Amino acid sequence: MSSSGTVARRKAPLVVAVTSGKGGVGKTNLCVNLGVEFVNHGKRTLIIDGDLGLANVDILFNIRPKFNFSHLISGEKTIEEVITNGPGGIRILPAASGISAMADLKPEEQSQVVAQLETLSDKYDIILIDTAAGISSHVLYFASAASYIIIIATPEPTSLADAYAIIKVLNRQYAVKRFQLVVNQAASEQNALSVYQTLCDIADNFIEVAIDFLGFMPRDEKVHEAVNSQVPFVEKFPSSGASRELKKIAAELLKKRDQVPDNLFLWNRLAE
Numbered sequence: 094m095s096s097s098g099t100v101a102r103r104k105a106p107l108v109v110a111v112t113s114g115k116g117g118v119g120k121t122n123l124c125v126n127l128g129v130e131f132v133n134h135g136k137r138t139l140i141i142d143g144d145l146g147l148a149n150v151d152i153l154f155n156i157r158p159k160f161n162f163s164h165l166i167s168g169e170k171t172i173e174e175v176i177t178n179g180p181g182g183i184r185i186l187p188a189a190s191g192i193s194a195m196a197d198l199k200p201e202e203q204s205q206v207v208a209q210l211e212t213l214s215d216k217y218d219i220i221l222i223d224t225a226a227g228i229s230s231h232v233l234y235f236a237s238a239a240s241y242i243i244i245i246a247t248p249e250p251t252s253l254a255d256a257y258a259i260i261k262v263l264n265r266q267y268a269v270k271r272f273q274l275v276v277n278q279a280a281s282e283q284n285a286l287s288v289y290q291t292l293c294d295i296a297d298n299f300i301e302v303a304i305d306f307l308g309f310m311p312r313d314e315k316v317h318e319a320v321n322s323q324v325p326f327v328e329k330f331p332s333s334g335a336s337r338e339l340k341k342i343a344a345e346l347l348k349k350r351d352q353v354p355d356n357l358f359l360w361n362r363l364a365e
């Protein structure tokens with residue numbers, strides 16, 4: 094991807110984080126498949142695996158990266174050296190697996206990461222950040238770095254409660270006011286919309302945030318099959334129900350990408 098060159102001004106990348114509170118609701122699958130879809134649209138796309146101690150993005154792409162976030166933090170490698178190629182030209186900043194110390198970045202490590210991330214601004218059109226489950230400080234840190242925060246939830250009450258919890262924490266601690274909801278494993282679009290309505294009702298009662306309905310994905314056995322074969326479902330089963338809806342979500346985000354202003358200082362919230 095030799096994309097630098099003579100273009101005078103490029104838009105800053107659209108930075109999208111995917112988070113959920115609850116584990117196992119589909120964050121990594123959403124990130125990976127959105128990434129594939131963006132690359133198919135000719136967008137220079139980076140996925141940051143923000144699940145620092147339990148890397149999963151590389152598994153879904155069936156790649157074995159040489160270096161990962163731990164080498165970046167230790168200063169052994171630069172961000173360019175750690176970022177690796179995935180299928181179709183997608184770029185991946187892999188996480189470490191089984192290193193518990195990675196699960197919490199110290200403040201000085203966070204600022205080191207910010208400095209490295211800033212160097213990426215003109216190299217990508219879209220940066221997707223997959224976060225870990227939970228509401229630990231590094232999950233909040235990655236989520237608050239993004240210009241768009243996708244909250245993913247399933248129709249289960251536990252998932253909704255956790256989605257609300259992370260919205261509340263991001264609002265209180267990082268003053269995030271706008272969220273995008275994706276309902277995964279929905280029985281139907283109506284089901285997804287009623288989940289959205291429930292979440293809005295809960296949030297309206299307690300905090301001042303705006304939640305947009307970005308889209309949904311149906312419960313679809315093909316997702317499970319694709320995970321087992323380590324090929325993103327949008328590639329392996331492009332006409333499945335999950336793929337159809339995922340493409341709509343990707344199209345919405347591509348529209349938002351067009352609205353990103355020039356010269357936006359990307360990681361400003363983190364730098365403060």
Ligand SMILES: Nc1ncnc2c1ncn2[C@@H]1O[C@H](COP(=O)(O)OP(=O)(O)OP(=O)(O)O)[C@@H](O)[C@H]1O
Pocket residue numbers: 113115116117118119120121122123144149224225226277278310311312313314316317320335
């Ligand atoms: N739409 C779907 N239909 C059917 N199964 C799904 C769907 N979405 C996710 N799954 C199942 O849920 C599993 C967990 O998905 P994924 O790894 O993306 O979740 P996660 O939120 O990233 O989990 P973690 O919190 O552990 O990082 C998948 O391996 C798949 O089997």
Ligand SMILES: [Mg+2]
Pocket residue numbers: 120121122144149223224225
């Ligand atoms: Mg995951």
